[in-house]
Amino acid sequence: MAINDNHIVASFDRDLESIQATMIKMGGLVEQALSDSAQALRTRDSELAEKVRAGDKIVDDLDLALKSDAARLLALRSPTARDLRLVLAVMEISSHLERCGDYAKNIAKRTKAMAGAGAITGTLADLARMSAFVESMVNDALDAFIQRDPVKAAEIIDRDVEADQIYNTLFRSFLTHMMEDHKNIAVGMHLHFIAKNIERVGDHATGIAEQTIYAVTGKLPEDDRPKHDRTAFELQKSDL
């Protein structure tokens, strides 16, 4: 009557490993897409932007494949306890990664649309910094999941505050530039959406971290973290 780490039915373990492997593969592709989209934006590289845009199809396909494997696993294995939480968490994380891929794709599309237009001085470096920051959040969130480390996952949730703050600063900067010169509006709008996309990736990294905590502890963290995106209240203050 030994207690093992592995299932008596070995193919059950292989199924669980398989959906996690797909998730990790998606994670790698999404991190690359985020980094490529930031580079394409910084260097005005339409070719690289096009590569990011086209590559999102693979992430979408992997998400669908993972969901279908997970549905099969739920139907055939009836997982319980930590196995059940693992499958549910992997499905959620897959959705988060798929959305992150969409944001990278949208950044790439806007980069192509802005080709030839003048940039707003200074903000591209900030966007690149913010992008690298949330990319590291996604990377660390996946690491925390693989290591089943809820403490590390909780740290990532805290880090999202910083991503929100960078976004707030950029928002004000775009607003100022657009108010100063209406010729900046077209580019300013694109750059703002890019910043918003990057900020959303940080939220999804937080979502991945929350799923890690759920998978390990069986409880989702209480949603009491303060919201640091203040831009929803910005209009009243700047009094347009």
Added chain:
Amino acid sequence: MDDLRRIERTADMNDTKISAKGVQVFYGETHAIKDVSVEIGDKTVTAFIGPSGCGKSTFLRCLNRMNDTIDICRVQGSITMDGQDIYDPRVDPVQLRAKVGMVFQKPNPFPKSIYDNVAYGPKIHGLARTKADLDGIVEASLRRAALWNEVKDRLESPGTGLSGGQQQRLCIARAVATAPEVLLMDEPCSALDPIATAQIEELIDELRQQFSVVIVTHSMQQAARVSQKTAFFHLGHLVEFNDTDQIFTNPQDTRTESYITGRIG
């Protein structure tokens, strides 16, 4: 998370029906149950799960003193029903078993008619004064066991001529005919096909409106489906006793987790 189903599941679990404290069971030298304490709720389905030989059936059989019939079996500790010690020498085990009915793994109808199978208990316990009373009890019991419509035109046919699932429902009708307060079920579905199993499970859910039901099952999915409380036994110990949804989504003991996820061999 307080969805309707959850409220429905936990609504009537206020009262304790049976309370076991420090129960030990020995078969000769074998220590089969080791210091088990558990509170069985009224109008609740409680499932006992665990690997073969873990003591779950032995413990179930303590609850209506079925172990009395085994000479070498000794039971220590206290088991009370509604506050009364069921092992008190003044308690008549036959009367106790009318209040605490039992359904077994293999359907075991008497080699008598369907009617007599159900009427037997009420007759020997003197629950019916007239034939009409008895007819009423038989019909009500068969209805409660969801069997009436299938057998009402052949009540005089032998109970053994029914299908396996019908025989098991006949045994449930026989058990509920004595107006028990607790129904013990030892693997009631393991000899049945999935449809008969689903019918029994639906019946268990109906029965818990009136009774406290305790079910021993090897099917963890069945425990998850029918019960509100689950107790996990291992090597004679009660390892974990908690709300069923808690046991199956987030068990607290690693042994419980290993067992229900299929990692214990």
